[in-house]
Every structure is written in C-alpha cells, then in structure tokens.
Amino acid sequence: MKRDTFFAFASPSVIIMLLLMVVPLAIAIWLGFHYMTFRNIAAPEWVGLRNYMDVLADARFWRSFNFTALYTAIVVPSWVVIGFIIALFLDQVSGLVRGIYMSIFLLPFITVPIIATIMFKQLWEPSGLLTWVYQQLSGTRFRMNETSVKTLIIFFGIWYVTPFTIVVYFAGLQTLPQEMIEAASIDGAGRLQKIRHIIIPYVRSLTVFILLFSIMDSYRVFDSVYVLSGLNPQFKADTVMTYTFSTAVQVQRLGKANAMAILTVIGIMVVLIPFLRLMYKEQIAER
C-alpha cells in the first residue's frame, strides 16, 4: 500500500485520536496549572505548580495509591492462576457441555460492571444470602467496615475478570500441538509434569498479553469501588481513580483532579514503557 493511500484510509481515525486524545491530554496538563471549580470554568486562575505539589503532599492520595497497588497485586495473579486452572479443566470436556460451561463462565464478564457490582452487593446486604451464610458460619454479625469493603472490592475484581483469562488460556490450549503431549507421554511424564514443562512455557506469550492488559485495567478500577464503598471516606477504600473523581465532582477542585490524572498518566507510563518497547520491536521485526 502506498503512503498516500495509507494516510487517506487512516486519517479519520487518526484525526479523532489527535483531537480527542492528544489535545485533551495537553488540556489536562494545562488545567492542572489552574485553580478551577464549577464556578470559574470559563476563567480558571493560574496557580503554577501548586496543584501538583498539593497532590504529592496529599496523604489521602497516597492512601488511595496504596490500595490501588494492593488491589492490583492481589487481583492480577489471581486472574492468571484461576483462569489458567479453570481453562485446563474446561479443556477436559467437549461438545455441548463445554459450550454450556463457557456461556455460564462468561456471564460475569459480559454484565455491565456497575450492575454486576450491584448484584454482587445484593448478596452482602443485611438481608443478603451470603451475609446470612457468613453469620451462620462465623457466629458474628457481618458489617460494612474498612476491612470488609476492601475485601469485597478485591473479591469482586477477581470474580468479574477471571472469565477473560479463562477464554484466552482456553483458546491457547486449543492450539497446543498434540505431538508435544504425546512425546512427553512416551517419555513417561505425569500430568503435572506436562503442565509444568510443556503447557506453561507454551502459553507464556499469552501470560504476557494477559499481564499487560490486566495491569492496564486493574489500576483503573472505578465502577466496583464506586458501588461497594459508595465513595464513603469512612471505608478508606478509595482507589486513585475514585479519589480523582471525588476531587473533581464532590470537592470541585477540578484543577487538582486534572493534576492527579496527569500524575497517574506519568506513573502508568513508567510501568508500561518496557512493554511498549517490546511491542515496538515486535512490530518493527514483523514488517
């Protein structure tokens, strides 16, 4: 394809991305230098680096950062491990049965996140099913407090995204060459050995893919926290995203919220640059 044709075809999409992603990012940086509430939107007041300093010195920001890091550190490995194990089991059945299981396992993932969280929360309402089970088993009352809200947010995160990793690993297992397994059987390898020495190395590129997208999505967690904590500060369950949202919408410090979003962008880019370089080299090699 010629260069001119390429630009003609790609231009609508590229222009949209320039106008609605690159320009807004520049605006966000610029707004970060301003004091702005809903009242002075048309004429924000220049304050220099004050917002950025404010964010870095804000204990609540760092607390929300820590919870986001904890969430990512627990949820991402759980997705990988549970998804891989369930995919192995799903690989053991076939035909209609497999299709039915697959449809059911996919359900959480295709439900609107906000609604899935509301459904999940219904189980833990004072009259909820799991509240009752918990109280029967432990003998203590179930209450929404810092620990329980944080635990529910993490549990929900695991429940909601595992279907994605199941499907990805399952698709990968379908392409596994049968000869590799047969050769290992002839060598007398047991099932666990095959998993450890053949399958895990075979799906390595999938694991990298899952890790990349899981980290991208888990640090941005918002919807489930919004529902489960109700953005109530008493639960101390803010993530970076919900805290930025509260700063913008509830406290009305729009300049500070923009500064916070930009600092988050810088933080995630630092994490992602090795991945992006990897992808860049791959694309160059593929040409």
Place this chain on the structure above:
Amino acid sequence: MDPITSRAGRRFVHFVLLSFTVYSLVPFVWTGLQSFKTVKDAFSRRPLLFFEPTLQNYQEVWIRRVPDNAEAIGIGIFLVAALLIGLLLSARRLPVDSRLVYGCCLAGFGLLLWAIPQLIYMQKFYDYFINTLIVTACTIAISISIGCLAGYSLARYAGMAAVVILIAALAFRALPRLAFVLPYYWIGSLLNLLDTGLLVVVALVAVNQPFTIWMLRSFFMEVPKDLEESAMVDGANRLQSFLRVIVPVAWPGIISTALFTLLLAYNEFLLVRVLTQSNWTLPVAISRYTGNESADELTLAAAASVSATLPIIVVILYFQKHLVKGLSAGAVKG
C-alpha cells in the same frame, strides 16, 4: 491436553466445573430472586429461596401508571414483537432480499419502541433505556466505520508511520479515563455541549478507537493480500476493492469488534456520569438506586439490574462464537 479417563478423575473434573458454575451464577440467581420479592420478603431475616413471586418491582421500574386496558396493550405489544423476531430469524429463508427484511425489522422495532410510551405512561427508566440504545448504536456505527478504514490500512502499510500509530494507540489504551474525561467536561461546558448525546457518543468513539483499530487490524491481517490485488487488476480502486472484496471476507471479525464496542458503550459509567446531568444511560441510571437507605430500593435495584442485563445476555449468547473469537484473536497472535 490428553483427557483424564479414570472414573474418579472424570468426577473430579465435573465437580470443579460445577463448583465454578455455582460461583459464577450466585449473584445472578440471588438478584433474580430478589427482583421478584415483595419488600417484606426481600428483607426477611432468613434469606427466602421460596416465596410468592410478584412483578410489582418490574412494573415500578418501567411503568408510571398502569392504563385501564393494560392487558390488551400488553398482548398487542407482545404479538408485534414476536412477529418481528420471527421475521428476523427467518430472514434468510424468505424469497426476498434479506437486507430488505432486516431493514423492515429494524424500522418495526424503532416504531414499536416509539409507540410504547404513547400507549402507556412510562417511567424515566424507559427514556434511559432508549437513550442507551441510541448512544450505543451511534457509537458502534461511527467507531466501526472509521476503525475499519484505519485497521485495514494499518494491516497493509509497512511504513514507520503505521508502527508509530499502533504503539501510540496502545499507550492511549492504557491511560486513565479521567485524563480525557475531565478535559471533555471542560470543553463541553465551554461549548455548551454537556448533557447531550452528541458529546457522549463522540467521547465514546474516541476512547474506544485505540482498542478498535488494534482488533480490526488483527482481523484484516488474516485476509490474504491476493484478494484485493486481483480485484484491483480487474479495475477497481482501493476503496472499491476494500468495500466489495475485503469487508465481506473480514465480516465475522468486524462483527466481533462491533460486539466489543457494544459492550464498551453499553457498560460505560464514568464517562457518562461526568458528562451528563440527566441524559443518562442505564449504568448511571441504575447506580442511582444504590446509596440511599429507602426500603424498596433493594428490590427496585434488583429489578432494574435484571432488566438492563437480559437484553445484553441475549445478544451476547446469540453471538457467543464471535465474542470468544475476538477475545482470543489478539491473544493467540500475542
């Protein structure tokens, strides 16, 4: 891997899969039950699994005032809907052009959705539902048309610019929504566009574009190059050969991508929450049911959740193969 054959082993496999089924379904089943309970049953100290079901919650979510001839209207709407769905499913077997049938069905559904509030006094929830349908449909149409052009050119052009665009798109895909949404809010309030569907659609198209072009590119790369080359030898230009030859071949992949765009647009909460005050889509409307302490909100939230989830489940189960294909497409190629 080679199948487990021992009897105990088979049992174990099914035990694990059934347990995971229960784990996946519990919130859905429980919410479904709650949505059919009276407030009194829903707040019972022991969770009730057996109770006298009521449609009261669904009625309260959707309908403001029940008309006198409710039964006649209900049966009428049901018959029209059934007729349209029947027509839709048998479109391929009818002796007329199936595109014509699809068009008629679409028009029929539009007319039906427009007629319902003329016959019955509906709740605001119905407006949010219609608004969600419009926003989602517009987002899919725009996003997929421009995404196809870009995805195709990215699959075929080997220059440096293509690599740069792809890597930049991947980086954008990773950034937090709020870094875009807060500037959109600012621009929207300066241009007086806040609370309009236009702003929401444009914003949704933009934030989903990186993902869309990556996915469509991977599907267009599967299409053999000879196809368009032979079409171009026959005298078609790039655009003609793309529209007439490539798009039909890549159609299943385009459906997959459209399905993901559908989920992204239908699911979006944060963006709609910030950019609208009353012109909501369903996720924002439903989130309003949580957080206050009124007694009947629990069952209403349940009924609203089920109402908003059922359509999407039906669509996805119908297109499940495409969804699974889409999920694994980016993955297997790595």
